[in-house]
Amino acid sequence: MIAELGHAALWLATALAVLQMISGAFGLKRDDAQAQALAIYARPAAIIQAVLAVLAFFLLLWAFAITDLSIKLVADNSHSMKPFIYKLTGTWGNHEGSMLLWVAVLALCGGLLAGLERRLPEYTMSATLGVQGFIALGFYVFLLLSSNPFERLPVPQAEGTGLNPLLQDIGLAIHPPTLYIGYVGLSVAFSLAMGALITRQVNPDFAKVMRPWVLFAWVFLTLGITAGSYWAYYELGWGGWWFWDPVENASLMPWLAATALLHSVSVLAARDALRTWTIMLGVLAFSMSMLGTFLVRSGVLTSVHAFAVDPERGTFILVLLGLYIGGSLAIFAMRAGSIAEGKRFSATSREGALVFNNVMLSAILAIVLLGTLYPLLTEAFGVRVSVGPPYFNPASAIFAIPMFLVMAVGPLLRWKQDSPGRIRRELAIIAAILVVFVVIAAMLLEASILPALGLALAFALGVAAFLPLRGRKLSRVPTAVWGMVLAHFGVAVALFGMASESAFTQERLAAVAPGGSEQIGDWTVTLEGVDPVAGPNWTAIEARVAASRGDGAPTLVTPQARSFWAPAQSTSESALITRWDGQLYVVIGDEAGVDEQGNTRWQLRVWWKPFVTFIWYGGLLISLGGLLAIIGRVRVDLKRRAAVRKGKVRREDQAALAQATQSEPA
Numbered sequence: 001m002i003a004e005l006g007h008a009a010l011w012l013a014t015a016l017a018v019l020q021m022i023s024g025a026f027g028l029k030r031d032d033a034q035a036q037a038l039a040i041y042a043r044p045a046a047i048i049q050a051v052l053a054v055l056a057f058f059l060l061l062w063a064f065a066i067t068d069l070s071i072k073l074v075a076d077n078s079h080s081m082k083p084f085i086y087k088l089t090g091t092w093g094n095h096e097g098s099m100l101l102w103v104a105v106l107a108l109c110g111g112l113l114a115g116l117e118r119r120l121p122e123y124t125m126s127a128t129l130g131v132q133g134f135i136a137l138g139f140y141v142f143l144l145l146s147s148n149p150f151e152r153l154p155v156p157q158a159e160g161t162g163l164n165p166l167l168q169d170i171g172l173a174i175h176p177p178t179l180y181i182g183y184v185g186l187s188v189a190f191s192l193a194m195g196a197l198i199t200r201q202v203n204p205d206f207a208k209v210m211r212p213w214v215l216f217a218w219v220f221l222t223l224g225i226t227a228g229s230y231w232a233y234y235e236l237g238w239g240g241w242w243f244w245d246p247v248e249n250a251s252l253m254p255w256l257a258a259t260a261l262l263h264s265v266s267v268l269a270a271r272d273a274l275r276t277w278t279i280m281l282g283v284l285a286f287s288m289s290m291l292g293t294f295l296v297r298s299g300v301l302t303s304v305h306a307f308a309v310d311p312e313r314g315t316f317i318l319v320l321l322g323l324y325i326g327g328s329l330a331i332f333a334m335r336a337g338s339i340a341e342g343k344r345f346s347a348t349s350r351e352g353a354l355v356f357n358n359v360m361l362s363a364i365l366a367i368v369l370l371g372t373l374y375p376l377l378t379e380a381f382g383v384r385v386s387v388g389p390p391y392f393n394p395a396s397a398i399f400a401i402p403m404f405l406v407m408a409v410g411p412l413l414r415w416k417q418d419s420p421g422r423i424r425r426e427l428a429i430i431a432a433i434l435v436v437f438v439v440i441a442a443m444l445l446e447a448s449i450l451p452a453l454g455l456a457l458a459f460a461l462g463v464a465a466f467l468p469l470r471g472r473k474l475s476r477v478p479t480a481v482w483g484m485v486l487a488h489f490g491v492a493v494a495l496f497g498m499a500s501e502s503a504f505t506q507e508r509l510a511a512v513a514p515g516g517s518e519q520i521g522d523w524t525v526t527l528e529g530v531d532p533v534a535g536p537n538w539t540a541i542e543a544r545v546a547a548s549r550g551d552g553a554p555t556l557v558t559p560q561a562r563s564f565w566a567p568a569q570s571t572s573e574s575a576l577i578t579r580w581d582g583q584l585y586v587v588i589g590d591e592a593g594v595d596e597q598g599n600t601r602w603q604l605r606v607w608w609k610p611f612v613t614f615i616w617y618g619g620l621l622i623s624l625g626g627l628l629a630i631i632g633r634v635r636v637d638l639k640r641r642a643a644v645r646k647g648k649v650r651r652e653d654q655a656a657l658a659q660a661t662q663s664e665p666a
Contacts, residue, residue, distance in 0.1 A: 003071050003150040006059035009052045010150075013107060014140040016049035017133045020110075024130020027123050028199070039122075042129040043114040049136070050111025057091075057104035060149050064091045070156035073097060073149050079162040081537050089172045090163045095313070096149035098176060102293075103139045105177075105184040109213075110136060113188055119209050121201060128195030135187055138320045146316050162537065165564040165571050171231030179224030179251055183289040185217025186258060189265075193282030194328055202279060202339050207269035208637075210282070212630060214265055218258045219626035225251050226619030237572030237587045239607045241501065241615055244392045249372040250292030256365040257285035260358040267351050268342070271415055274355070275342045281358070283328045288365070290321045295372070346417035353410030360403035367395045397450055404457045407491070408464035411484065426467050434460040445503050454499030461492035479632030487625025494618025500582075500611035508606045511592035513599035521608040523584055524548050528556075530588070530602055538564045540573070543588040543602065547577055559588040582610040 020042050026032075027039030060073075064087050069075045077094040078087055092098040110132045117125065143149065189210055196206040228251065233241045242248065261281040267274045294317045345351040371387040378385050408430050412423045420427065437459045441452035465488040469477060508520040517526040528544040540562040546554040557575035564571065577584040589603030 002059050002063045002068060003152050006056045006063075007148070007150040009056040009059070010140060010144055013049045013052040013056070014137065014144065016045045016052070017137040017140055020045040020049065020133030021130050021137060024126045024128070024133055027126020027130070030123055039126050042126055042133070046107075046114035046129055046132070047111045050107040053104045053107035056150075057100050060097060060100055061088065061091050064088060064097075067160060069158075069160055070153055072151045072153050075153060075157040075160050077161065077163050079160040079537060082160075082162060082168070083536050085170070085173070086163060086168045089170075090167075092176050093163050093167045093172055096143070096147045098180070099139070099143055099147050100149045101177065102180050102184065103136065103143060105180050106136055106139065106187060109184050109188050110191075113191075113213075117209060119205065120195075121199070124195050124199045124201045124206070126195075127198045128191045131194045131198075132188065132191040135191065135324060138323065142313075142316050142320065146313050162564070162567045164567070165538070165562070165569045166235060168537075168564075169231060169235050171227060171235065175224055175228040175231055177224075178220045178227060182217045182219075182221030182224055182258070183254065183292070185213050185220065186254060186285045186289050188213045189217065189261065189282050190286035190324075190328070193279050194331065197279055197331060197335050197339070200335065200338055202268075202275045204269050204272045207265050207278065210278075211262075211265045211269050212633065214258060214262050214285075215626055215630050215633075218255070218262050219623050219630070221251070221255045221258055222619060222623045222626065225255060226616055226623070229619075230616050234574050234576060235571075237574050239507070239574075239585055239587070239605070239609075241498075241612065244371070244388050246372050246375075247292075247296055249368050250295045253365055253368055253372075254285055254288040254292060256361050256368070257281060257288045260361040260365075261285045263354045264358060267354055271343060271345070271351060273342045273345055273351055275339050276336055277355075277358070279332060279336070279339070283325070283332060284362075284365075286328075287321075287325045290317075290324060291369075293317055294321055343416070345415070348413065348420060349417050350410055350413040350415050353406050353413055356406050357403050357410065360399045360406075363399040364396050364403075367399070368392065371395075393450060397453075401453060401457065404461055404491075404495070407488065408461050411468045411488070412464075426464075426470070429467070430460050430464050433463055441503075448503055451499045451503035454495055455503065458492050458496035458499060461495065462489060465489040465492060479635060480629045481632070483625045483627070483629030483632055485625070486628060487622045490618045490621025490623075490625055492618070493614050493621055494616075497611050497614030497616075497618060501609050501615065504610040505612075506608045510604055511601040512604045513595045513597075513601045515599075516601075518604065518606065520584075520606050522550050523606075523608055525584075525586065525604070525606050526554070527602065527604060530600075533560070535562070538562045541588065543586075543604070545575065545586050545588075545604070547584055547586070549579075557586055559586045561588055561590070578613060582608060583612050584608055 023039050023042035023045060026035040027042060029035035029039075063071050063074050064078055065084070067074060067078055067080045067087065069080075073094065073096050077097070078090050082090070090097075092101045110129070113132070114125075114129055120128070192206065192210045192213065196202045196210075228248070229241050232238075232243070232248075261278070261284075264274045264278045264281050268278045294314065371391055375385050375387055409423070409427065412426050414422075434456050437456035438452065441455040445452045465485050468481065468485060506521050508518055508525075510518050512518060512527045514527055514529045517524055519525075524547070526546045526548075528546055530541060530543050533540050533542045540560040542558050542560045545557050545559065547557065548554040555577050557577060559575040560573040562571045562573055563569075572587055572589075575586045577586075585607040587605045589605060592601040592603045595601055
């Protein structure tokens with residue numbers, strides 16, 4: 001009954017998505033009483049649809065938990081002997097299950113929007129819910145016609161095939177769900193942008209409703225990318241944290257667009273500027289989410305991250321992408337001229353700095369997009385090319401370096417208009433730090449230009465992040481401002497980790513017999529022995545490696561070369577020793593012959609990566625900063641609503657609210 005109930009829930013949710021879309025369209029006819037009578041169904045349709053979609057996902061989760069081998073998806077992606085946690089995470093470790101999770105989160109966000117949001121004019125909300133219903137309908141049809149997660153087998157299998165061993169990791173419990181929440185949050189922002197554009201209500205009130213969704217999506221995208229980077233770093237055994245893999249780029253591109261959108265919608269909410277730019281970025285951010293979905297699920301890419309290999313599914317998603325993005329661009333072209341310009345501002349203002357950085361982010365996005373799609377284009381003509389760090393790193397740096405410089409100065413500027421002379425002391429501090437560390441880094445790294453600039457910029461950004469607090473009573477600084485400070489400091493921390501990993505990493509590859517030692521940096525690594533071990537659904541060769549730093553006591557780690565039998569696949573399980581200033585990364589390989597004494601030698605690969613963990617610390621700080629910004633804005637909004645309910649506000653409260661509003665970071 002699990003499959004039948006889940007399938008029925010999806011069909012009912014599809015019907016409600018149709019009702020939501022039609023009711024939302026009727027809501028635009030404000031002078032038609034009959035249309036308005038139908039428009040009231042948009043909100044309840046969205047809420048009930050959310051309940052049904054979430055129910056369908058939990059039914060699939062239950063099917064995986066009990067290993068129901070009568071369901072094709074479970075039989076193809078699970079195994080009765082698999083650890084329970086991987087049975088659960090296996091629910092979204094495949095194409096159909098991950099798409100059901102996507103749809104469930106999409107419906108849930110639409111239901112929350114319908115149930116909680118009352119600040120927009122009702123006809124604008126009707127248009128928004130209509131667009132959201134249209135998006136959901138496309139994905140429901142895709143699931144039911146092309147990717148049914150509840151398909152039954154004629155005869156239940158005796159045993160399941162099992163999940164890809166590379167995905168049998170706790171990182172899979174965090175990485176995909178957080179990314180999907182980010183992607184879907186952008187779909188809500190897109191629906192709000194289209195609703196406001198259709199009803200010509202692109203104003204600060206609309207931006208204040210849109211901003212939490214963008215911020216929410218951005219926080220989860222940041223967490224998802226951070227978790228995915230660390231998962232690939234320790235699980236794949238390649239020793240790197242980012243490879244410019246096309247599927248990695250598929251998650252980076254929406255993040256770049258969402259970062260630009262977040263700053264733009266904040267300017268619109270606080271200063272009533274950048275109206276057209278905000279709508280365009282809302283379309284662009286969701287476009288990048290859809291493009292990422294197409295790349296991962298179309299079969300055009302071969303990657304451990306990619307699920308689908310069926311061209312029919314890719315064609316279906318491509319059609320959806322054309323409908324959603326083509327339609328939104330057509331509406332934008334027709335309505336953009338009717339959007340009022342908004343308030344003007346000087347180039348030397350906080351708005352000017354944000355616009356500059358948005359342009360830089362858009363340029364980096366274009367570089368990543370070109371580098372990701374170009375190999376696919378050439379392969380269609382029979383020419384295979386590879387685009388990697390030699391292209392992405394310097395091309396991105398051309399725009400990233402000025403962006404970081406302006407990011408250091410922008411929060412110090414006033415809104416609307418300012419003079420650099422007013423902040424000359426802060427500018428002098430930033431410039432001095434930058435020059436000193438550029439010189440020091442250049443002396444240490446000689447010809448390594450980009451890592452040297454990265455280190456210098458990281459220190460300058462780290463100090464600049466806290467300069468907006470200078471001269472202010474810290475206890476009275478709004479929470480949203482603390483969020484901005486922490487997020488910008490997180491960028492500095494992550495940049496420091498990236499530059500340090502690139503500049504100072506040491507690698508040692510050797511054939512070592514038990515008892516043999518190798519030196520890497522100030523670490524001594526000794527192979528004490530190699531033994532066979534067995535796990536719940538794998539066997540492995542496990543090395544016992546003792547690593548000591550200087551005169552310190554040795555630390556024992558056990559890297560493994562695993563062989564899974566459901567399905568049959570080999571993986572490399574790295575071993576990490578984490579210290580405050582970096583990580584020692586150890587991988588065991590195959591046999592490498594025998595030495596003079598007849599002892600078997602083993603391939604041992606070791607990296608010492610100074611400060612590499614700062615990359616992920618920075619990502620967590622950025623996410624925490626976004627969370628604080630959400631909390632701060634919710635607090636301000638609650639105060640405003642309380643004031644409206646009371647009908648009066650004391651002067652002190654008015655001043656506090658005004659200060660919080662004016663201090664909101666963009």
